[in-house]
Amino acid sequence: MSSGKKMWSATLLATAVLAVTAACGSDSGGESADGKVKVRFSYWGSDARQKMTEEAIKKFEAKNPNIDIEGEFSDFGSYYETLATKVAGNDAPDVITIEIRGLREYAERGALADLAGKVNATDIDAKVLATGAIDGKQYAIPTGVNAFSLVVNPDLVEKNGQKLPDDAKWTWEDYIDLASKITAESGGKVFGTQQSFNPGYLEIFAAQRGEKFYQGNKLGISPDTLKAWWSNMQTLIKTKGTPDAAKSVEIGAQSVDQSLLGTNTGAMGMWWSNQLGAINKASGQDVSLLRMPKAEGAATGGMFLQPAMLYTASSKSEHPAEAAKFIDFMINDPEAGEIILSDRGLPASSKVLAAVKEKLPETDIKTLDFIDEVRSELSDPPAAPPKGASGMEDILTRYSEEILFGRMTPDDAAQKFLTEANASIAG
Structure with missing residues (x-):
């Protein structure tokens, strides 16, 4: 997941994928100059990801000399x-990397192929695999999993006179209190935590109150839950557990490297678990994962596994078999x-994970151990959200900022947010 970065425009996407149904033929795929089958593969990321992906592509091409990726x-x-x-x-790549919140946008408009029976998925947890299915068709295969979690720098907590919480028992009140005490003890040099506007956070918070983020083509979150969620944000600012509104918004728009945790000016924060390594590297500190705090008396902690990203194939690909073969390689080949x-x-x-476990960096082993520890407590992974959900983070962030700056009350914001958010996913 993007963790605060802006997604695509829902309007642009809707217009784009609608054009698929009107297009004739396809320019996707084709042949390379040397007569090999050409398969185009789109993905995003850092320079490091590009380098390792190119290495994996070379490995695939060596095993499949008739295919050029x-x-x-x-x-x-x-x-x-x-x-x-x-x-x-009508120039879609043959293999497309996508996030779960944009999956339905493409799938329901005919842009993606059904990969059932074309990619071996027997070693993928059935519940995780189901996140890539819509209306009985397997449009996407998860690359890997992560969980939205509380990240902590134990050294900064202890240096500022506090103890790590018992994360199996702690509440939102405990979290706010700990954050405030860390800031106070440091004299404001280190903040206890930073604000998060990520929908994953709200999804967990709502689940603890017995509510689903999405209920069909509308939100399942009540105004009271939204107000309680925003109240925690306001309290953190009031008690100086986080920076003020202006600084919180500025930090929220930055990458992990520029987060309070990443710059050693904050002791806690909320991130997807696969970002632990990046935070560890940026901070130079030994950071750890904790369970998210829980509402008093909640029957569930609300945490869940989610695909970090998904591989899909264009329904217009001229080379569907080769596209599926490449996805299968990226998912199932231990060398990849x-x-x-x-x-x-x-x-x-699970087979690839077992094969590479000993080669994983220490922070990834820590992440794996954490997920294994909490696995029995996790809720089922949520299904692909409705069309229009790709813009949800922007909408949620905008209203959260209005509240933190005092330009809207939680009462007003809750109703307006629900109206706007429901309108964006109604279609």
């Missing part, structure tokens, strides 16, 4: 707009797994 790489900020434009122009490791989440294939 053409990587189409970009940074995350431009990825979805570029992809939507290609789909609209040894190259990619946990870059796209802890490998979804």
Whole structure:
């Protein structure tokens, strides 16, 4: 997941994928100059991801000398707009990387192929695999899994006179109190935590109150839950557990590297578990994962596994068999797994995970151990959200910022957010 970065425009995407149904023929795929089958593969990420992906592609091509994989790489900020434009122009890549919140947008408009029976998925947890299915068709295969979690720098907690919480028991009140005490003890040099506007956070918070984020083509979250969620944000600012509104919004728009945890100016924060390594590297500290705090008396902690990303294939590909073969390689081949490791989440294939476990960096082993520890407590992974959900993070962040700056009350914001958010997913 993007963790605060902006997704594609829902309007642009809708327009783009609608064009698929009107297009004739396809420019996807084709042949390379040397007569090999050309399969185009789109993905986003860092320079490090591009380097390891190119290495995996070379390994696949060595095993399949008649197939030429053409990587189409970009940074995350431009990825979805570029992809939507290609789909609209009937120039979709054969293999497309996508996040779960945009899956239904493409699948229900006919842009994706059904991969059932074409990619071996026997070693993927059935509940995780189901996140890539819509209306009985397996449009996407999870690359790997992660969980939205509380990340902590134990050293900063203890240096500022506090103890790590018992995360099997702690509440939101405990979390706010700990954050405030850390800031106070440090004299404001280190904040206890930072604000998060990620829908994953709200999804967990709502589940603890017996509510689903999505209920069909509308939100299942009540105004009271939204108000309680925003109240925690306001209390953190009031008690100085986080920076003020202006600084919190500024930090929220930054990458992990520039987060409070990443710069050693904050002791806690909420992130997807596969980001632990990046935080560890940026901070130079030994950071750890904790369970999310829980509402008093909640029957569930609300945490869940989610695909870090998914591989899909264009329904217009001229080479569907070769596209599926490449996806199968990236998901199931231990040699690919040894190259990619946990870059796209802890490998979804249990066999690949077992094969590469000893080669995983220490932080990834820590993440794996944490997920194994909490696995029995996790809720089922949520299904692909409705069309229009790709813009949910932007909408949620906007209303959260209005509240933190005092320009709207939680009462007003709750009703307006629900109205706007429901309108965005109604179609």
